[in-house]
Every structure is written in C-alpha cells, then in structure tokens.
Amino acid sequence: MTTLPNDTPAVIEARGLHKVFRDFWGRPKVRAVQDLTLEVRSGEIFGLLGPNGSGKSTTIKMLLGLLYPTSGELRVMGRSPRDAVTREHLGFMPEESYLYKYLTAQETLEFYAALGGLSGPARRKRVDEMIELMGLSGARHRRVGEFSKGMARRVGFAQALIHDPDLLLLDEPTSGLDPIGCRQVKDLILDLARRGKTILVCSHHLADMQDVCDRVAILLDGRVCAQGSVKDLVRQPDTWRVTLEGVDAALRDRLVTYLQEQCGRPVAVEPAGRSLEALFVDVVTRQRAANPPP
C-alpha cells in the first residue's frame, strides 16, 4: 500500500452520478446509483465495498461503457467510458469468468490479445508471459471449460492484463480462489500498483481489501456512505495495539497491572499469532517444497 500525494492526476472521476433503471413504460424501477462522487488517482488501489445490490456492479458497468449514466459526469482517463480509445487503457476482470469454454487457455488469451490490439510476435510473447505469470503453463492447451473455478479465474485475470492496461477494474478478484491463489492475486495486485497501474477492486472479502487497498468507498443503496484511506477509516482514536516479543507470563502480568493503573480501565491482552491465511500458506508451501507435484 502506498500513500499518494493529493495532486496525483485522477484516472476515474465521477461527479453526481445517478443511474436509474426504468421499466418498459419508462417509469423508474430501481435507483441503482445515487449522487455518486468519487475520484480514483493514478497508481492507487481503490476498493469499492458494499453489500449485494449496493450499486458496485452498476458503477463498474458504467465505467466500462456497458451502462450509461442517467445523469452526472463520468470520465475515465479524461474521456467518456463509451469511447473505444478509453478501453485501450482499461482491463476488466468480471466476478465470474465469462470465458469461451471451447477455447484453450492459449487461444483465449490470443483472442483477447487481438482484441486489445496486439498482433504478431508481440502478441505471442505477451500470451506466453501471461501464461507463465498465472502458472498456466501445464494447461495452456486445455479447454477452459475443463478448468476448475480457480484456474478459470487465473485465465480471467490474465485476459484483463493481456494488453498491459493502465487501469484495472477487478470485480471480486479472489472469488473462487484457494488461500494460496488469493495470496498470489493480492501480491499481484500490489505488484501491479507498484508498477504504476491504477486498480479499482470490488470485493466482499473485507480482509483482502484491507490487505491491498489504499483507499476505499463504502456503498449502500447506491450512495457513498464512507470514503477515505483504509488507515484513516479503520483507526480508533486514542486506542493502540502494542505487540511485545520475548516477554514471559510474569513480566506480562506486571506490565498489564502497570498499564491498568495508568489508564484507569481494563487492558485487553491476548496471545499474538499469525492469521489463519498466513498459517495455511506457510503449511502448504512447506509441504509442496518437500513433496513437489509430479
């Protein structure tokens, strides 16, 4: 995670955005997005959070030019999202891997690379890179329809990156992935941000979002309820967590007693430990190192 200066150029600008779905007779049926104003700056990882039906997917579809705002202003890279030139700089990974099941992994990436404007040796090289990056070398000639959900997600991620876009829209990027895959995707997102890519992520996995996002916006009923940097939003004023290493039980008890006397209120103490994800990754990595798959 990085902290960007405020004068960093905005890649996505939404001002007073509304999206109303109407019925057959033109009467308003659903107000999916209401007065949405947000700005995603170049090089940051921005999280769009919210429960189901909060307007996240509608916002992403408007950013892709699939849906058109009812009112308000929306600019992506300074242009209208409906402009095909805008999409030259944009990669999209949908929530489900909407892939052509009869194509192999390699054919899939070649197809999307061609749509992304790549041709000839540059296309072949890029496809090879993506297959290598996503760990699909052993399955490049297998049809996508035969893939597990996790493998299909990797192909989906690869197609989003295939034309090296500057802006990535990722809808639930860790959905369907095992913890190792999740970790790899999060590492990849962080790595892409380090290389200057701007990333907008939608997810229900709040822990994952906290791990990677610089800033987040929380949507509810189509409105932004909270927006800001993750650090600022999760911070509790005058509340601190201290981690002590090399401390035995006797010293711990003395310290707790001292702190309670100083603060005048109970102090929460619990043993420090790794997250379950960290434990899982560590165990599986060690096992695989000891018994590599054939």
Next chain:
Amino acid sequence: MNLPRLIAIVGLTLRDAVRSRVVISLLAALLLVLVGLPLLVQSDGTPVGRLKIILEYALAAAIGLLSVATLWAGCATMAAELQDRRLFVVLAKPVRRWEIWVGKWLGIVLLDAAVLAVTGLVVAALVAAVRPTAGSDPQVEALLAGRDSYRPDWSASGLARPDPTAGGDNDKSPMKSVALLPGHSLDFTFPVSAIAPASPMELRARIGSSRPNRAPVESVWEFGPPGKPTSVISSTNAPGLSMTLAVPATAWSPTGVHVRLINQNERDPTTLVLATGPAGVELLVPRDGFAVNLTRGLLVVFARLAFLAALGVTAGCLLSLPVAVFVAAFVLVLIASAGYVQSVAVSGMYFIPMESDAPEVGWLDRVVLLLFKLMNTVTQPLNRLAPVPLLADGRRVAWTVVAQAAVLFGFAYSSVAALFGLWRFTRREVGRAGTD
C-alpha cells in the same frame, strides 16, 4: 477498421460453430436430407423423375434447413453471448460494437459458404450417380442443361405483342390468350438466330379448348418457314396444362424458329385457346452445363443466406434468444409464404371465394391488404430470385439473376438489416440487472 480484431471475432465465430458441433450436426442433417429424401419420395422411376426429386425436393429442403440454421446461428451468436455475459468481457476491450457485428456476420457467412459448397458437391455427386450415360436420354440432358427461355415474336401472327413485364396473372397485358377457330392457324416466330443451329430445343405451351368437359385437346404444330414446314407434329394434351414438344433441329433458320399452330378439329368443332401470357408459349434452348448452372444457383442461395445471417445477428443484438428466434422464425415463414403473399397482394383476395359474388371488402380487409402489399414489396424479390424452381425445370440461372441477388440480398437487404442492428446495438445498454 482494425483488421486483426475483425479476424479474431470471425475466427471465434467459426471456432464456436465447429467446436460446439453445429457444423458437424448441420452437415449430417444436410446429408440425411439430400440422400434420404430421394429414397423416401416415390418418383415415376425414370432418371428424369429421380433427378427432379433431387433438384426439386431434396435441394429445396437442404436450402430450407440451411436457412433455418443460418438464422438460428445469427440469433444465438449474439443473444446467447449477451445472455451468458461472455460479451461483457469482449465489450470491455477496445473493440467497436460494429466490429463485433460485422465479425459475427462474416463468420456465419463464411460458414454458410463452406456448408453450401459441400451441399453443391453432394448434389452434383447424386446427379452424377442418377444420370445415365451422357446423351442417352434427351429428357435428362434437357433437365440438366441450363436453358434460356425465348418468347415468341407475335408480329408474324398479326397480333399485338403481349406485355412481358406484366405480373403473374398478366392483368395489364393487352392479350392473355388467343382463340383459334376450327380450320384456322396461328403463325409466330421465336427470334433465336443467335443460338447454334443444331441445339436441341423444346417448345412449351398451354392450350385450352371450348369444350365444356376436360377432354384432351388435339393440336397440330408445323415447324419451319411458313408454307414450307420441315416438320409437322400432332399433339394431344390435357386442356390448360403445360405441354412440351421436342422441336426438331431442322426448325432452326437464320431468321428464327417459325411455328404454326393449326386447329384441325373441324369434324368436332372445337375452338383452341392458346395462353400467350408469361406462363404461355416459350422455347427452351440449352446454354450451359449443369455444373455451371448449379454453381450460379448456389451463389443466389448464398446471397439469400447472407441476408438471413444479417437478420439473425441483428435480432440477436436487440432481443433475448427466445424472442430473437421467434422473430427470425416469423421472417422465415414470411419468406416461405412469399408466393401466397404475392397472390394476395395482386389479386386482393385472401382465398378464392366459393361464391360467384365478389366478397364485401371492409376497412379491416383494406388494412390487411395494404399490409400484404407492403410485405410483398419485400418478399417478392425473394420469390422471384429463387434458384430451385429454375434448376428443377432445367432453366438457366442467369448471371443477371446472380447479380440481382448479390445486389439485392447480399448488399441492399443485408445493409438495411445491418444498419438497423448497428444503430440499435451501439445505443443499447448491456448488463442491465435482470435483463441480460
């Protein structure tokens, strides 16, 4: 236009059709129709009868099947991808929506070309299998030749020339038929001096009579210069039905083929009525071989399929899959009913009235008739530029017909469908909750 993008979409459409087994299923069904139908339908046992079944029924059924498959593929390639959201990912790439439309259409058109080529080869093989030794059966040779139709020059008969541009019933023609009293004759000439002298020719005519019953009609035909006939043929045929006469090669002269029709029914006085409209007298003269004629016929079919593909892709762009298929099926039914639509539009009647009194025409009838006339404007060319009736009758599918079909279906109709589809598709929102 970005060519690699277009090629990628065309390639995807072709791969989809091949790998989802659409092509193999379609080829199997076509083979079944082309080979199975001639086995199922009883012919008169002659080679001509068997060939007619291949060309009239099996080929027509195969083209019908291919038309249905083309419309369905056009609908499915867009509507299904929109429905299962695969197209979202494609639309998120820097590809124009019209490139997607054109790519999908081209993919289906190329597929049609390949399947149509296979159909042509199968038909040619079936014809070769049924055809007896070349030259041994003149009727077979006549059927498999691409023949041009010549109309008579009526000036020799002293009659006004019938209007060749008039419609099916020839209402606007100055003359629909000629009555020939007993003992009288009628002279006319076919101006066919451009053809080779030894060409095998066939005369077709429809003769009715003044007899109240359906008794056969006797007529005598003289071929050759008036007064010096080189050949005389007596004929008996059912009244009002088309009759054919093999015209001897000696009938040809540098000034044309002279014909005299004589009414010799003097003992049993009967007036002959010779139909002179477009479906009346004609001389058929071979111009091309079967292979060339079949190829031209399939080119006309190809142009029609290109239009159907455009229609299907447009329907698939705008409607959900079931609705698109329903609309496409309606269009197919409309095309198949082109003959009925034309007859209603021209005659102004939905069906032949059982009573002699003219039926009362209400405002609803007028609206429906207007609708039929509008539909006829669109479907009439489809009816007129149909190659199967020509092939099954041993008539030449002229290059002008191919050119008309290419311009009308391949360009004009397809462009209208494309422009409407693109106009709507480029404005359409994709991914509305609950609608895609």
